[in-house]
Amino acid sequence: MGETNLEDFRQEARDWLAANFPPSLKGHAMLAMMGVTRDDSDIAKWRRALGKKGWTAPTWPKQYGGGGLSVPQSRVLQEEMRRIGAFQPLGFGMGITMIGPTILDYGTEEQKGRHIPPIVMGEVQWCVGYSEPNAGSDLASLQLKAVDEGDHWRLNGQKTWTSGAQYSDWCGLLTRTDPKAKKHEGISFLLVNMRQPGIETRPIALIAGASPFCETFFTDATAPKDALLGELNVGWTVGKRLLQHERASQTGAGGPGRRPQPLFEIAKKYVAVDAQGRIADRDLRSRITANTMAAHAHELTLARAAAEAKGNQSPGHAPSILKNSATAMLQTRAELTIEIMGAQAMGWEGQGFSQDEIEFVRGWLSGKAMSIYGGSREIQWNIISKRILGLPDTTGSA
Numbered sequence: 291m292g293e294t295n296l297e298d299f300r301q302e303a304r305d306w307l308a309a310n311f312p313p314s315l316k317g318h319a320m321l322a323m324m325g326v327t328r329d330d331s332d333i334a335k336w337r338r339a340l341g342k343k344g345w346t347a348p349t350w351p352k353q354y355g356g357g358g359l360s361v362p363q364s365r366v367l368q369e370e371m372r373r374i375g376a377f378q379p380l381g382f383g384m385g386i387t388m389i390g391p392t393i394l395d396y397g398t399e400e401q402k403g404r405h406i407p408p409i410v411m412g413e414v415q416w417c418v419g420y421s422e423p424n425a426g427s428d429l430a431s432l433q434l435k436a437v438d439e440g441d442h443w444r445l446n447g448q449k450t451w452t453s454g455a456q457y458s459d460w461c462g463l464l465t466r467t468d469p470k471a472k473k474h475e476g477i478s479f480l481l482v483n484m485r486q487p488g489i490e491t492r493p494i495a496l497i498a499g500a501s502p503f504c505e506t507f508f509t510d511a512t513a514p515k516d517a518l519l520g521e522l523n524v525g526w527t528v529g530k531r532l533l534q535h536e537r538a539s540q541t542g543a544g545g546p547g548r549r550p551q552p553l554f555e556i557a558k559k560y561v562a563v564d565a566q567g568r569i570a571d572r573d574l575r576s577r578i579t580a581n582t583m584a585a586h587a588h589e590l591t592l593a594r595a596a597a598e599a600k601g602n603q604s605p606g607h608a609p610s611i612l613k614n615s616a617t618a619m620l621q622t623r624a625e626l627t628i629e630i631m632g633a634q635a636m637g638w639e640g641q642g643f644s645q646d647e648i649e650f651v652r653g654w655l656s657g658k659a660m661s662i663y664g665g666s667r668e669i670q671w672n673i674i675s676k677r678i679l680g681l682p683d684t685t686g687s688a
């Protein structure tokens with residue numbers, strides 16, 4: 291798309307956002323973390339307006355309710371949203387980031403027509419059922435069984451760490467459909483309705499205070515035969531694609547948030563500055579500089595990767611590199627913030643601590659999970675060495 295057309299689109303996006311983004315939500319991107327909301331609040335109104343326009347999923351095909359935008363147009367939309375403090379209300383949702391793209395890649399027309407429009411509108415919440423007590427990094431060891439009962443599947447077994455399972459309407463999950471086949475074979479991907487008596491969720495409390503995920507138990511749960519996504523016993527291929535989409539959403543690109551406050555600004559509130567207004571502690575100053583440069587380099591690399599992809603939306607393996615680089619940069623940033631805040635980083639609740647301080651502490655703790663979810667840091671290194679560098683496989687993984 292030429293520059294002129296892109297500028298026309300920028301004006302169109304600007305006008306539409308001015309008319310539709312509720313000013314009361316400006317800068318409140320964290321509300322997007324709440325996911326699907328069913329009330330009459332401004333966030334629900336914003337979600338409905340953006341969904342109707344298809345811009346909750348800007349690049350998805352129009353025929354399923356998406357925005358039908360090109361990748362450059364969707365970047366312009368994102369820039370325009372940031373400019374006015376607007377955000378994607380479903381930005382973190384698994385429907386938008388993982389399940390939707392995988393259904394678009396592998397679904398039948400019937401599956402796309404049924405599942406994609408409610409995801410775009412934010413009317414349903416999805417979770418992802420991969421990990422089990424004995425299958426995390428070694429995911430292919432999964433044991434949740436789906437037995438073919440003629441006209442439906444019967445599911446028995448357990449998933450764990452299932453994010454948002456307690457609130458979800460649907461789950462995209464990996465099951466063992468042929469127990470006699472080799473480990474990576476005999477796995478199938480099913481789209482399962484969570485609202486049924488055979489599924490029980492038990493939330494797990496976390497150090498950061500929230501309970502974002504569950505143990506999920508399946509006892510004679512059922513799914514219709516057409517719940518199968520992709521081919522029978524070829525679920526490993528479908529499942530890997532979902533993980534690529536997941537990692538692509540964890541590279542630090544886009545996301546619903548505003549830009550974080552620069553570390554130097556935070557530091558100047560808490561630590562001494564010298565006569566030139568610089569942070570007096572030279573060691574701290576150089577570590578903050580290194581992190582700021584790493585963040586800038588990461589952003590430039592993201593922009594380069596997007597330009598090189600030239601609109602190709604297939605996620606490939608590059609997100610493994612970007613996920614690890616985003617994780618290292620963000621975890622270091624969180625450690626530095628805590629160090630800078632000193633005793634104010636001891637805050638959990640109550641008086642004596644500002645809301646920002648409490649959020650920094652919780653963010654530091656919850657950020658530790660970044661190097662685990664979506665495939666741990668070491669698993670990304672394995673993928674980089676095998677799939678990108680072409681080094682020999684010594685792990686036995688796929």
Ligand SMILES: Cc1cc2nc3c(=O)[nH]c(=O)nc-3n(C[C@H](O)[C@H](O)[C@H](O)COP(=O)(O)OP(=O)(O)OC[C@H]3O[C@@H](n4cnc5c(N)ncnc54)[C@H](O)[C@@H]3O)c2cc1C
Nearest residue numbers: 418419420421426427451452453659662663664665666668
């Ligand atoms: C916040 C959060 C949300 C999550 N949400 C979901 C979800 O919604 N759905 C879901 O299915 N799962 C979810 N998970 C689970 C996540 O995918 C797993 O925790 C992750 O894959 C690691 O598996 P594990 O915990 O069993 O650790 P293990 O696999 O036991 O790994 C333990 C350690 O050994 C290392 N290791 C293991 N194998 C290798 C290897 N071959 N080479 C080198 N090092 C290795 C790992 O890197 C890790 O450091 C979530 C996890 C977290 C923390």
